[in-house]
Structures are given as structure tokens and as C-alpha cells.
């Protein structure tokens with residue numbers, strides 16, 4: 545096999561990996577807000593409860609060949625399911641290309657880095673759908689992921705992957721990210737007597753700090769998240785002529801900031817360093 549064909553094949557594997565995890569993500573999005581197990585029982589039709597056969601559970605394709613309907617009761621199945629799967633499949637390919645970059649780097653450190661960043665991307669996309677619908681961020685995708693962030697950083701450093709923070713930087717990042725937003729929440733209570741944002745946002749930023757370290761990632765993610773969030777919040781308020789208190793959750797915008805940082809942060813830091821010596 546030529547090098548190009550091998551590289552294409554690895555990217556295809558990354559995409560299939562993403563599609564399968566996108567399918568699992570649908571289960572998380574549907575069940576986690578109701579505190580149901582994401583493992584047992586297997587997938588079932590939300591309308592009639594019939595268990596979904598393995599061949600009807602193929603990401604994206606099953607929805608297409610079933611015409612978006614349950615095989616048993618013909619109830620329509622939301623296009624959001626194949627969309628989530630497709631979205632995460634594409635994200636997995638982009639992440640693979642970003643982290644591994646070239647077949648010359650197809651080795652243990654870069655594959656571990658791909659899985660480690662993949663965990664974070666999974667948490668961000670799943671959390672986004674749950675937060676938009678239910679205004680909660682499951683702890684699994686925020687504070688419980690912090691040890692994964694720190695452990696992964698330690699492992700990657702041991703493997704000689706230099707783009708990850710050291711475990712010490714990772715711990716400081718988690719404390720800084722969580723602590724900063726806890727401070728903002730405390731201030732909100734003191735000044736406005738209301739919650740400026742949720743505890744879930746603080747736990748989420750703690751996780752981002754564990755993956756990226758405190759500086760310059762935490763302020764960069766906060767700035768991107770706040771700017772995009774305000775733009776969308778103000779447009780939504782103008783469009784619906786409602787007050788800004790309509791409260792769009794902040795978590796998805798923090799998540800967007802983290803994805804931007806993951807894909808463009810290292811370049812920005814390098815350019816910044818060049819600009820200022």
C-alpha cells in the first residue's frame with residue numbers, strides 16, 4: 545500500500561471511530577439528563593420501546609435506509625440523531641488530521657493524544673446538546689473529566705508529546721479555570737443577587753484548564769466564548785424582541801471557545817511569541 549493510501553485509510557478509521565462514538569453520544573444526550581444508565585438497556589425506539597436491532601443501529605446509514613422511521617411502529621425518528629453522528633464523525637477526522645498531521649507521526653504519543661483530545665471533544669459536543677435543551681452540564685463531561693485531563697497530560701509527557709501541559713500545569717489549569725468562574729459566580733451573588741452563570745460552567749472550565757493549562761488558554765477560551773455568546777445572545781434578543789435575561793446557556797459557548805483553542809491555539813501562541821520575541 546502506498547503511503548497516501550495508508551494515510552487515507554487511517555483517516556477513514558478515525559471517521560468510523562467518530563461515527564460510532566457519535567451513536568453512543570446520542571444515548572448520552574437522551575439518557576444522562578434523566579439519570580438513566582448509558583450502557584443498559586440497549587437502544588430502543590422512544591415511541592414504542594422496541595429494542596433496536598444491531599443492523600438498524602448503524603450510524604447515519606440506518607436512519608437513511610429506514611427513511612427516518614422506526615421499523616416497528618413507523619414513528620418518525622428525529623434527524624438530530626444522524627446529524628449528531630455525522631457531526632462527530634467529521635470532527636474526529638478533523639481532530640485526527642490536526643493531532644497526527646502526517647503519517648510520519650503515526651505513533652503511540654500522537655494516537656494517545658488523539659484519544660485524549662477526542663474525549664474532550666466528545667464531552668464538549670454532548671454537553672452542548674444537553675445544556676441547550678436542559679440547561680445542565682453533566683458532571684461526567686466537566687468535573688469528573690478533570691482527572692482524565694491531568695492523567696492524560698502526565699502520560700503524554702511521559703511519552704514525549706510536547707504540546708500537552710505537564711501534569712503540574714494541568715492541575716494549575718483546572719484550579720484556575722474552576723476558581724475563576726467560581727469567583728465570578730460569587731461576585732454575581734454579591735452584586736446582582738442572582739446567578740451570573742451556573743456551577744456547571746465553572747466545572748466545565750476546570751476541565752478545559754486540565755487539558756490546556758491555565759495560560760494563555762483559559763483567558764482565550766473565556767474571551768472567544770463571551771464574544772460569540774454575546775453576539776448570538778444580542779441577536780437572539782433583537783430577533784425575538786425579548787429581554788436578554790432569556791438566558792442562553794453559557795456552556796456551549798465555552799465549549800466553542802475550547803474547540804477553537806484546540807484547533808488554532810498552538811498556532812496563535814507561536815505567532816504571538818514571534819511577534820513579541
Ligand SMILES: [Zn+2]
Nearest residue numbers: 589592614617
Ligand atoms: Zn417504534
